[in-house]
Amino acid sequence: MTLDGDKKKKCIIAGVVSGLLVIMVVSVAIIASKNSPNENEIRQNTKAVKTVCAPTDYKETCLKSLMDASPKSTEPLALIKLSFNVTIKSIQEGLKKASEDVKHKADKHPEAKDAFELCEKVMNDAIADLKKCVDHKVSVDEIERFIKDLRVWISGSIAFQQTCIDTFEEIKSTLKHDMINIFKRSRQLSSNSLAMVTDLNSNATELTGAFENNARKLLSTEDGVPTWVGPEARRLMGAPGGPPVKANAVVAQDGSGQFKTINDALNAVPKENKVPFVIHIKEGVYKEKVVVTRKMPYVTFIGDGPTKTVITGSLNFGIGKVKTYLTAPLTVEGEHFTAKGIGMENTAGPEGGQAVALRVSGDYAVFFDCQIDGYQDTLYVHSQRQFYRDCTVSGTVDFIFGDSQCILQNCKIVVRKPMAGQSCMVTAQGRSDVREPTGIVLHNCHIVGDPAYIPVKTARKAYLGRPWKEFSRTIVMKTIVDDVIDPAGWLPWSGDFALKTLYYAEHLNVGPGANQAQRVKWPGIKKLTPEQALSYTGDRFLSGNTWIPRTQVPYTAGM
Structure with a gap:
């Protein structure tokens, strides 16, 4: 091949490579533009976030936390639920940091060690209440009740977070201040979420239309029990005119029931129970530490009298x-x-x-x-x-x-x-x-x-x-x-x-x-x-x- 032929070949190859590079760059730019919000979207998101953060006490924390979470919607409810998730993540990060920075100090003292373990428990309870808020379904005809539920559960989460701090205060441990600092942001985010939901009360009517697309109706009969509840559950839930409630389990110290202890009867509650589980506890003094856990909903205790x-x-x-x-x-x-x-x-x-x-x-x-x-x-x-x-x-x-x-x-x-x-x-x-x-x-x-x-x-x-x-x-x-x-x-x-x-x-x-x-x-x-x-x-x-x-x-x- 001649020298001119080699040059021509090299030029062709260089052109092809350059063309491919241009195509790749353009493709990456297009993909990036599709995956990244444009300026208009950023402006809309920022405006929506500022609006939903307006009633909060910690506005800077609110704005930064929601914008950093890359909101996908400008709807108020979507942003509030995003706030719940941001708060959950903050508590989880706090627990990890506490485990790294505080646990080894607490382990040196029995009382502090117990306090730390209890703190971990109640902080996970705080997360559980926030997850209920995230999962809660909107009912078109019960928006006011929906908002009340959220306010109660966020307040529950706040109570659990406060219990963590109170536990260290009770034993007068200086680790209390470490825990306050670690969970300071989580507490601010919780307060902000509560402020946002509370503000929804004044806009409930306007929000009805926004909720309808993702809402469901909770139909009830005249007795107030939802229509999807079956006849057995309806009876146990106490619908008017129903027959006396029959116990699912009987506890008696003399052996006349299925169980001798209350805790043994509770262990018989079905997993993911969704209907009343009635436990008749016969006369007696029960020296037990009884715990009806989160995994035991709809439990009823019926005794033979308060004394x-x-x-x-x-x-x-x-x-x-x-x-x-x-x-x-x-x-x-x-x-x-x-x-x-x-x-x-x-x-x-x-x-x-x-x-x-x-x-x-x-x-x-x-x-x-x-x-x-x-x-x-x-x-x-x-x-x-x-x-x-x-x-x-x-x-x-x-x-x-x-x-x-x-x-x-x-x-x-x-x-x-x-x-x-x-x-x-x-x-x-x-x-x-x-x-x-x-x-x-x-x-x-x-x-x-x-x-x-x-x-x-x-x-x-x-x-x-x-x-x-x-x-x-x-x-x-x-x-x-x-x-x-x-x-x-x-x-x-x-x-x-x-x-x-x-x-x-x-x-x-x-x-x-x-x-x-x-x-x-x-x-x-x-x-x-x-x-x-x-x-x-x-x-x-x-x-x-x-x-x-x-x-x-x-x-x-x-x-």
Whole structure:
């Protein structure tokens, strides 16, 4: 081949290679442009994110977290659900960092080690509540209920996150500050998610059209039970006119039932249970640590009476150094739990300090004709929606406490004799975010003193409550208040903490202890109008009409 031929061949090859390179570059550019948002999309996404972040308290965190997550939609609900996922990821990253940076320090001290393990547990519970929000289906005709569900579950997640920090605070560990710093972003993201969902309330009508494409109708019959529930489930759910409920399991210490322990009966609850599983617990004192887990929804306990069927324990923090969260002989974490005619007690005594008789963290919990006895921290209404009717609750310090959306209706509240130098506080509500729909409501109750308390009531005073957290909310209405309550009514937690941000109200109460003439004059003390008071009734505060009647428990929807 000639020299000119070689040059010509090389030129052809070079041209072909250059052409292929150009084609490759152009192809990559086209693919990249298809996979990357254009300027218009970025502008639209940014505008939508700014709008949904507008009501939040941590706007910079909100904007950055959502834009970094590359939103695929500008719909408000899609962005809010993206916020849930971002928060879940943040908690997971926090747990990983805590495991790397804090665990080895905690392992050196038994109490701190236990606190860290509990923190891991409740943080995973926080994630579980957020996942419920992500998975929750929209109902076109029940948007308001949909929003209420999200608010309750986000608040539940916040309560679990706060429990992690409280656990380290309880043992006065300096690791508390490490954990606060690690989970600071997660807490801000949770607060932002709650703010976004709360803001949806004002736009619910406008959002109806946006929801319809991905929504489903939750059809119900006249009895309020969804149409997709079969006849057996309908009977057990307590539809009006149905026959008496038949127990799925019977617990008896004398061997006359299928099981001798309550925990053995709970182990018989079917996996992924979706219909009521009724456990009849015969008369007896059951010294067990009973836990109705998240994997045990729709469980019903029926006892032989609140003083005949008793679940008892004595775990406590004061002497036994067991974390308060873990001291209850009965713990309820499963949804749709109902208890009727059961007693729960913690026998640690006043010297045992924090000693819970019942802790409830499961949504839609109902307790009827139950006796809940203890001293400090008797009833831990930790989170979610809870309703107590015709129950007796006794204790001394902060004996009804937690961050649930909770009503005690027609209940007897008994102040017991505390140790010398102690005061008694009926409530210590723990709302830590102003947008949480949570609070403790005492409706049509009777606050009395135990006979042993009466002789010492002047020296060891009793109060309606004190603020455990910054936005503590407690309402006492249509309640008989005996002269066991000090005229001041309410007690500070520490100095002026939360006195401006709490929300405490008394409405239409009677009795010698109900006189408000000498009550404290804090900025957070409210005087309710009749219309405002209705906001704390069973129907409005708990949306109780949609779930309480099917348990066949007496229930007053209004004032």
